Amino acid sequence: MSSIDPRTVPLDPTSRERLAATGLDYRTVDHDDRTAFSRMIQAVSRGFLGPEVDDAYIDEQKQLVSTSNRYVAVFDEGVAQEGVPVATVHSWVTELTVPGGELDMWAVSGVTVSPTHRRRGVARAMLEGELRAAADAGLAIAGLTATEATIYGRYGFGAAVPMSRWTIDTRRAGWAGYEPDGRVEFVSREQLADDLSDVYERGRTARPGEVEGWPRRWRQHAGLDASTKNGETVRGVRYRDAAGDVRGAMAYRIEEGEGDFRPSQLQIRHLTAETPEAAAALWRFALQHDLVGEVTAKLRPVDDPVRWLVQDERGATQVVHDHGWLRILDLPRAIAARTYSAAATAILEVSDPLGLVAGTWRIEIDADGRGRAESAPGATPDLRLGVAELSAAYLGGVPLTGLRAAGRVQGDAQAAAALTAALRPVEAPALTIWY
Ligand SMILES: CC(C)(COP(=O)(O)OP(=O)(O)OC[C@H]1O[C@@H](n2cnc3c(N)ncnc32)[C@H](O)[C@@H]1OP(=O)(O)O)[C@@H](O)C(=O)NCCC(=O)NCCS
Incomplete structure (x- = not known):
């Protein structure tokens, strides 16, 4: 756990001046100021093409985000919705797993600029400001995940952690793997959120590239967060090893086939496993599920063993794409x-x-x-x-x-x-x- 509190790190004066020169005000937003915080969340939702969110959503966000997050926003006092930011960014310090250990990382998220203020250099001012602030605070690296791969290279971020999507034709792929000697069992969605979090946190230091999770992330995967559409369709299973210890958990949902049940699609929302047996058991559960013709999974490591767990690897299509972006400071x-x-x-x-x-x-x-x-x-x-x-x-x-x-x-x-x-x-x- 880092000793750096990003909320105490001063805003970058260069970016403040640059924005002020165009009539914009660059400020931090206090998480405890409900009105200001809810306006910030409204702006973030709008920026990511989301709906106008209600009070319940804001309350949930307030409880479930870490209170040590730094919220920064840009205001244009001339706009009709006064007090609603025209641009946002938020950041926190997390542990990045690196080979042989962990490294404090300045995580950047929630980067939005209102469509009314786009392409005037507002994002550039915020991004450069966050990077200078992080470097001044003594951080050695910054990181983010991106909506588009063309935005962040100009600030010195590189796509460092490629990940993959799988689409598996279950009948063609078959199963060549072994049957682990533990067992897979269903859990409630509340339990699922806890299991995903526990297994992920125990396992994340084994793989370079992972960062700390947080409660809301797991509640979203488990379909419990207000932002998750049709959350009640999410199901959860976990894997207990032969000794009875939980070693893996999986959130998924099934989309029924049109007019026929057999081609139904099982979509893995998140699969976390701290042992190869747990991963194999959860993949086996998905691939051998009755009435499922296709399994999809996102954000899987590029060396996911599923390729070698199936009988016919041509039935399993992997698409590799950029995901984790890093920026050395x-x-x-x-x-x-x-x-x-x-x-x-x-x-x-x-x-x-x-x-x-x-x-x-x-x-x-x-x-x-x-x-x-x-x-x-x-x-x-x-x-x-x-x-x-x-x-x-x-x-x-x-x-x-x-x-x-x-x-x-x-x-x-x-x-x-x-x-x-x-x-x-x-x-x-x-x-x-x-x-
Ligand atoms: C992406 C976004 C934040 C850019 O904001 P902006 O204020 O318009 O960006 P700027 O005017 O500061 O542009 C800075 C540079 O980035 C480039 N750029 C901006 N958005 C870009 C995009 N979507 N793709 C590629 N380049 C982009 C600009 O052309 C400009 O290039 P240059 O200065 O090297 O010539 C804004 O379009 C947005 O809110 N998009 C929707 C939400 C989103 O995707 N956020 C990113 C989350 S990871």
């Missing part, structure tokens, strides 16, 4: 925070639109898996890259060799290969939630 601290898989040495010349990580750096990874980065002005670089590419490669989910092949990293092939091998963790990074 302090290179020496980020490099020192994780462990590595192989020794490597390289000089990197890093460009950074905000200047935070710009410069020439000597990266040294020892044979014992520890690394350090030191400023090396004047040294001849082996590789030249932007902070977005470096951030994408940081957890080892994106190879520097691939980025170099695409022309997004320039320089020596051997240096790229050595660093790629050093950065690659045993299991692919994963981020199984949105934040």
Whole structure:
């Protein structure tokens, strides 16, 4: 748990001045001020194409969000709905799992700009402001999940944690896996929210890329949150191992087939498992469910074992996409925070639109898996890259060799290969939630 309280971190003066010059007011919003908080939530809902939300929704949000969230909004006093922000962002400090440990991360979410104020640089001012504030507060990295993949690269974020969607034709795919010796049982939706949270929190430090969960996220998956449409159609199961301990949980819903039950679709909303047996048991439950012709699952790791659990892998289609975005703010601290898989040495010349990580750096990874980065002005670089590419490669989910092949990293092939091998963790990074 971080000692940094983001609510006490001052707003960035550069962004405040830039917005003020266009007549806009950049302020923090107090979570305990009900009117101000509900206006902020209304603006966020509108920004994400949602409805006007009611008091019950706001109350639920107030209880279930962490009170240490920082809410920042931009106001235009000239608009008819006075007090409703024209732009929002909120952030908090969470633990990012990195190989060999955890690293405090400035999580950014709720980025919206009213359609009446779009493309005037408001989002840019807020994003740059949050990154400068986080760097000033001593954070080494920032992260987010994005509605569109084209928004955040310009601020130095790189798509670091690819994830995948599966669509599985159950009859064609079949089942080649084993039958774990624990058991799968149904649970109430209240219990499901607790089980998802407990299993996720115990397991998240095993995979680089995951971040801390929070109560509302699990209530949404369990269909209990006011924002979840048809929440009562969500069902939950969990896996108990042979000793009776809960090791996995799954939220899903079934969409009936038109005119015939057999092609019904089972949609996995969230599957969390802390052992391979638990994952296999829950996948087996889904794939062998009667009357289900298709199983879909989102936000699965790119190395999900389901490919090898089925008999005919052509019946299981995987689509890989960007999901977890990272932005290094302090290179020496980020490099020192994780462990590595192989020794490597390289000089990197890093460009950074905000200047935070710009410069020439000597990266040294020892044979014992520890690394350090030191400023090396004047040294001849082996590789030249932007902070977005470096951030994408940081957890080892994106190879520097691939980025170099695409022309997004320039320089020596051997240096790229050595660093790629050093950065690659045993299991692919994963981020199984949105934040
Ligand atoms: C995305 C959003 C926040 C952008 O706000 P904005 O104030 O219009 O953005 P800005 O005017 O500050 O634009 C800054 C830069 O981003 C670019 N940009 C903005 N929105 C973009 C988008 N959706 N896709 C690609 N580029 C985008 C602009 O062209 C501009 O580029 P440049 O400065 O490099 O030339 C706004 O469109 C929005 O609220 N969208 C709906 C909610 C959403 O998707 N939020 C993101 C959550 S992850």
